[in-house]
Amino acid sequence: MWGEVLPDSRSVVLSGESISQHASLLVSLLIRYNEIDSVRFRPGKAQLAFSFMVRQRYAEDDFQAFEQMVSSYLETYSHLSGQRIGHLSVGSITLGEYTQVEVTRDAESLSREELSLIISLIRQHFDTNLVVEAAVALRDDERLLQDELIDDILADVRGEGPRQELVGFRESGRVMVFTKNRSTN
Numbered sequence: 001m002w003g004e005v006l007p008d009s010r011s012v013v014l015s016g017e018s019i020s021q022h023a024s025l026l027v028s029l030l031i032r033y034n035e036i037d038s039v040r041f042r043p044g045k046a047q048l049a050f051s052f053m054v055r056q057r058y059a060e061d062d063f064q065a066f067e068q069m070v071s072s073y074l075e076t077y078s079h080l081s082g083q084r085i086g087h088l089s090v091g092s093i094t095l096g097e098y099t100q101v102e103v104t105r106d107a108e109s110l111s112r113e114e115l116s117l118i119i120s121l122i123r124q125h126f127d128t129n130l131v132v133e134a135a136v137a138l139r140d141d142e143r144l145l146q147d148e149l150i151d152d153i154l155a156d157v158r159g160e161g162p163r164q165e166l167v168g169f170r171e172s173g174r175v176m177v178f179t180k181n182r183s184t185n
Helices: 021-032 060-081 112-129 140-156
Strands: 002-005 012-015 038-042 047-054 088-095 098-106 165-171 174-180
Touching: 021 038, 021 140, 021 165, 021 174, 047 112, 060 088, 060 098, 060 112, 098 112, 112 140
Parallel strands: none
Antiparallel strands: 002 012, 002 174, 038 047, 038 165, 047 098, 088 098, 165 174
């Protein structure tokens, strides 16, 4: 199954089966947050992995400081909101002169507000080095609609998930979601 969102109409084009709640979540996240390069739903662990591209190589010490900052802010968020933070991992991969930053959270305890905090921290820390696709700006009412949709879908997906890994990414102004075969991990 794959789906594609056309940038001008924000409609979803589907091929194969009808789009699942999990695929809808990936599409909504990528539409709402153009800082996210890609997002994966890992079914075995019920985790969401968010990838961000940065136009710079980062030394391990610099990146560890970023990891500690994210962890500290999320602990404070957890304390103030009363929401527990389940699985959290922050990692990076160097790709030439770029760094791919990956933040992984369990779908069970992730909230849209927490994701917004994570993205704000990434924007603040990496500043102009963060690769952000120029997207059609969402109007306030569209942004609110996407926020409500993300909240609703996050609540719905906290149970059983799809059996296959889902991968969503943007390319040339389009948002696409694919299933990933387990044998090609």
